[in-house]
Amino acid sequence: EPEVTxxxxxxxxxxxxxxxxxxxxxxxxxxxxxxxxxxxxxVEFLVSFYNNEIxxxxxxxxxxxxxxxxxxxxxxxxxxSTKLEDSAMYFCASSGDRDETQYFGPGTRLxxx
Amino acid sequence: EDQVxxxxxxxxxxxxxxSSLNCSYTVSGLRGLFWYRQDPGKGPEFLFTLYxxxxxxxxxxxxxxxxxxxxFLHITAPKPEDSATYLCAVRLSxxxxxxxxxxxxxxxx
Numbered sequence: 001e002p003e004v005t006x007x008x009x010x011x012x013x014x015x016x017x018x019x020x021x022x023x024x025x026x027x028x029x030x031x032x033x034x035x036x037x038x039x040x041x042x043v044e045f046l047v048s049f050y051n052n053e054i055x056x057x058x059x060x061x062x063x064x065x066x067x068x069x070x071x072x073x074x075x076x077x078x079x080x081s082t083k084l085e086d087s088a089m090y091f092c093a094s095s096g097d098r099d100e101t102q103y104f105g106p107g108t109r110l111x112x113x
Numbered sequence: 114e115d116q117v118x119x120x121x122x123x124x125x126x127x128x129x130x131x132s133s134l135n136c137s138y139t140v141s142g143l144r145g146l147f148w149y150r151q152d153p154g155k156g157p158e159f160l161f162t163l164y165x166x167x168x169x170x171x172x173x174x175x176x177x178x179x180x181x182x183x184x185f186l187h188i189t190a191p192k193p194e195d196s197a198t199y200l201c202a203v204r205l206s207x208x209x210x211x212x213x214x215x216x217x218x219x220x221x222x
Contacts, residue, residue: 004156031208033208033210035210041214042212042213042214042215043157043200043202043210043212044212045209045210045211048208048209050208055207055208056206056208056209058209089154091156091157095208098207098208099144099145099204099207101147101159101162102147102159102210103159104149104156104157104158104159105156106155106156107154107155107156109154
């Protein structure tokens with residue numbers, strides 16, 4: 001069964017460093033998303049992406065964040081200068097169309113020291 | 114303001130003891146209500162999508178229902194492997210999901 005994959009599963013970084021989180025969405029899906037979940041809190045929407053453009057972004061998704069689809073299979077989230085409060089689980093999701101079910105990856109646990 | 118509230122926060126069940134989880138929502142323009150299961154340290158795993166009041170979906174021991182203001186996830190005769198956090202989410206715009214805080218379910222043998 002097709003699934004969303006994410007790498008790395010864990011990442012530890014120093015405050016101020018740049019990190020890139022990678023995702024491979026389900027192959028025939030066209031809509032891509034990033035969410036995050038701070039430990040013990042709700043899953044929060046960050047950004048949606050379609051046709052090489054951001055469709056919608058939340059207030060969390062400020063200038064420190066960017067997304068890219070560098071090739072036909074990968075979808076990345078970059079945090080330019082990490083802060084302590086960026087420590088969270090980051091989930092990638094994809095859907096075939098904007099009104100279809102979103103399928104989530106296993107997540108990347110990011111720890112900023 | 115759009116809100117999704119789940120109750121109870123936690124639920125401890127004996128194996129075979131049926132129960133229901135609640136998800137109440139106040140949103141303008143619901144474009145689908147979703148139930149996911151989340152195991153510790155893992156990503157949300159899709160269970161059901163409901164679109165209109167009166168709709169019901171069923172899968173094994175789980176049944177989801179939807180009214181105009183809330184959704185219920187019924188767990189019938191649960192087993193220990195049903196232990197997980199169950200998340201409710203509503204789609205507010207085309208794409209964005211807003212999640213509730215989840216109900217942590219523990220089923221003991």
